[in-house]
Amino acid sequence: xxxxxxxxxxxxxxxxxxxxxxxxxxxxxxxxxxxxxxxxxxxxxxxxxxxxxxxxxxxxxxxxxxxxxxxxxxxxxxxxxxxxxxxxxxxxxxxxxxxxxxxxxxxxxxxxxxxxxxxxxxxxxxxxxxxxxxxxxxxxxxxxxxxxxxxxxxxxxxxxxxxxxxxxxxxxxxxxxxxxxxxxxxxxxxxxxxxxxxxxxxxxxxxxxxxxxxxxxxxxxxxxxxxxxxxxxxxxxxxxxxxxxxxxxxxxxxxxxxxxxxxxxxxxxxxxxxxxxxxxxxxxxxxxxxxxxxxxxxxxxxxxxxxxxxxxxxxxxxxxxxxxxxxxxxxxxxx
Numbered sequence: 001x002x003x004x005x006x007x008x009x010x011x012x013x014x015x016x017x018x019x020x021x022x023x024x025x026x027x028x029x030x031x032x033x034x035x036x037x038x039x040x041x042x043x044x045x046x047x048x049x050x051x052x053x054x055x056x057x058x059x060x061x062x063x064x065x066x067x068x069x070x071x072x073x074x075x076x077x078x079x080x081x082x083x084x085x086x087x088x089x090x091x092x093x094x095x096x097x098x099x100x101x102x103x104x105x106x107x108x109x110x111x112x113x114x115x116x117x118x119x120x121x122x123x124x125x126x127x128x129x130x131x132x133x134x135x136x137x138x139x140x141x142x143x144x145x146x147x148x149x150x151x152x153x154x155x156x157x158x159x160x161x162x163x164x165x166x167x168x169x170x171x172x173x174x175x176x177x178x179x180x181x182x183x184x185x186x187x188x189x190x191x192x193x194x195x196x197x198x199x200x201x202x203x204x205x206x207x208x209x210x211x212x213x214x215x216x217x218x219x220x221x222x223x224x225x226x227x228x229x230x231x232x233x234x235x236x237x238x239x240x241x242x243x244x245x246x247x248x249x250x251x252x253x254x255x256x257x258x259x260x261x262x263x264x265x266x267x268x269x270x271x272x273x274x275x276x277x278x279x280x281x282x283x284x285x286x287x288x289x290x291x292x293x294x295x296x297x298x299x300x301x302x303x304x305x306x307x308x309x310x311x312x313x314x315x316x317x318x319x320x321x322x323x324x325x326x327x328x329x330x331x332x333x334x335x
Contacts, residue, residue: 026057026282029102031095031118032109033064033080034073037132040271041106041278046087057279061090061101067111069193095121104282105129112137112194119145120335123152128285130278131158134202135294137194139302139320140327146291147332157287158294160206161274162186162252167266171211177259181239184208184254184265188228188244196308197301201228201244203252203268205297208232211256211265212240214296219303220314230304242304299324 028045030038042059044050062084067073081091092098095118098105105122107115112134122129135158136142149156162168171179186204188197197205209216216232223229228244245251254265277288296317302324303315 024056026104026279027060027102028057028282029098029105030059030062030084030089031098031105031107031122032066032132033062033084033091034066034070034077035108035110035132036076037271038062038106038108039080039083041108041275042084042087042089044272044275046089053276054279057282059084059087059089059106061092061098063092063095063098066109067114070111070191073110099125099127102127106278107131112141112198116141116144116148116331117335119156120148123148123154126152126154128154128282129156130281131156133158133160133206134194134198135298137198138327139295139298139324140331142298143295143324143328144331146295147328155281155285155287157281157289159274159277159289160203161271162203162207162266162268163210163289164273164277165266165269166273167264168207168210171256171258171263171265172213176256176261176263179211179213179238180257180259182208182211182254182256182265183241183243184211185243185245186252187250188246190246195302196228196305197242197244198298201242202297202301204242204244204254205230205301207252207254207265208240208242209293209297209300211254212238214290214293216240216296216300217317218314219300219307219317220312221304221307222312223308228304228308230300230307232300242300295321 045054045057045059064077064081066077085091105127107118107129115131115136136145184204184207188201191199215234217235218233219230221230226247230242232240252268256263256265299317299321303317303320307313307315
């Protein structure tokens with residue numbers, strides 16, 4: 001009888017610890033207060049109108065830097081510092097200090113060129129993270145970040161919010177039958193420090209891959225002062241296109257051609273759909289997007305740049321990836 005009592009007491013104690021652990025707040029840190037994404041996420045998680053589904057999460061600290069070369073980014077930092085402070089976030093002087101205070105990280109720095117070095121510091125700490133778009137400023141940087149993730153055995157993911165628009169997820173998951181092809185578009189705002197679509201056009205490219213999936217094997221691009229159109233051929237014969245809009249209204253969307261007919265591709269619907277996925281990852285450590293798909297997105301963009309330089313020549317995705325991998329290893333050796 002005494003043994004049974006001790007056993008029940010032990011089971012209850014273990015259960016109580018599990019419940020306390022399940023209820024414990026997950027503390028999030030932000031790297032980079034040079035983007036509106038940082039403010040949007042902080043308001044959703046720390047604001048007075050916080051949704052109950054976010055009760056387990058709070059942003060506790062932020063390291064503000066951040067681009068030092070892109071004026072549209074670094075001009076925001078002083079104002080964004082004050083905004084996050086008003087929402088209860090401690091602003092710290094270094095990533096090292098940030099990592100002492102948090103369980104996981106949102107790497108939000110707007111300049112993709114800084115992501116490799118910043119991500120490396122986070123990986124060394126063992127903290128999981130979400131890396132906002134673009135994962136890196138180039139294919140080589142993106143591959144290098146994945147290589148470091150595997151080296152330190154620390155999971156992460158990167159995504160545009162367009163991926164998680166419900167309509168796009170419905171298309172991906174077969175609600176309208178097999179996707180036979182797709183034409184997607186988004187604004188394309190060039191930034192000299194980033195290769196072409198890597199700065200902003202990535203939104204539309206990621207939408208295309210969300211709908212079509214992986215398997216693109218070759219790319220061709222036609223460009224003008226107002227528009228860029230990239231055509232990708234998938235290994236199964238399907239064709240997908242991305243149209244980057246440099247003029248006119250900033251719009252996101254497209255058309256998917258399915259077994260049930262032509263279906264609209266979902267437009268931008270805010271950051272909450274992405275935040276839900278980030279927090280699920282922080283809670284479970286389950287990565288929602290494969291390395292293969294994210295790297296294929298960057299290979300598609302890099303191959304499109306090569307096609308543009310060669311007057312629309314069809315470029316092999318495999319050859320583009322192989323060069324990116326070699327360049328990634330050089331970047332890692334320099335860290």
